[in-house]
Amino acid sequence: MVALTGLVRVGQDSDVAAYLDDDAPLVRAVARDTARRLGIDAREHYRTATGAAEPALGAIAGLAETGSASDALLLRRLLTHSRARIRAQAVRSLRLLEAIVAPEVLPLLRDSSPAVVREVTTALRPVAGTLPPSLLWQLLGDARVELRRSGYRLLRGRSVDVQLRAALILTHDRDPRLAERGKADVTRLARDGARTTWRRTPPPELSVTAVQHGELTAMAARAAAAIGEVTSRMLTTWLADARRGP
Known part of the structure; x- marks a missing residue:
């Protein structure tokens, strides 16, 4: 220069x-x-x-x-x-x-290059809510770490219950950085969901069916050791409140 x-x-x-x-x-x-x-x-x-x-x-x-x-x-x-x-x-x-036209770049979500996957994921984040949910869950369960990261980034823009489910899955990821990301997000969601007196904003609404509630409760129990006692307790309280809700 x-x-x-x-x-x-x-x-x-x-x-x-x-x-x-x-x-x-x-x-x-x-x-x-x-x-x-x-x-x-x-x-x-x-x-x-x-x-x-x-x-x-x-x-x-x-x-x-x-x-x-x-x-x-x-x-x-x-x-x-x-x-x-x-x-x-x-x-x-x-x-x-x-x-960006989503259907044109969607095939590149499984590109052989991590750099391409990363760019496509960034490009699709604003329209993540319009993407097929099944595709994103498949990415989250893929053997390639960059695809799991992509699936998680795109799922984070969806409803609270989807974000929680994805984060709980990630807490068991074999990639340490992804596992830490999942734990951090579960902690954040649980803290936001816990009804504390000092919070001025209402907790995020966890609107789930009885079956979904049961699945999240079971996933929370399996993740208890990974997320720690404090987060596990907040998460259990939040899930219990959601069950008693309308």
Whole structure:
């Protein structure tokens, strides 16, 4: 970046503009500013570069920085590219352009690349409530840790009982970080659900059927050792209150 600034100061604008496709966002921004002075249309440059058989990652990112939803078609063709980094960057760019179409990226939730799975999960979180619940539970039970993480992130946006069920499942996960995430979320939910006098906001409503209540109670009992005595007691109280509720 220091070298690029030096080139700008000595008037080497054409050399600076050659960095339009750089991987670094700040470098791309400086290059675009220089390109504008030279009369180069950066958006058209990115459109052309993204349409190449092997586009640079910086070009794909640059299109998201300068383009609009009308450029989404160029990015969608990259969702099936052979290179995982290009698929991931295409998803990220579509998200930044607010041009994500859920059915188009859903197949990538099981992509071979963890980076692609992560980008698709982030892109789908705003519409997680519209996704098939069965798919998300399948992801949570998958052998691949990145898919379990994806399923959990997408389930967290659903109702309280779904969040609790998913967190209780995660407390037994063989990945230590996921297990800790599950324990932390069970603790948070149990603390919010416990009826304490100092809380000004009402506890989250745990609206479940008798069968669902029984399942959650059994899951809470199995997770007692993992979540600890205090959390287990709060959770038991919350579940008991939910059973007595309407």
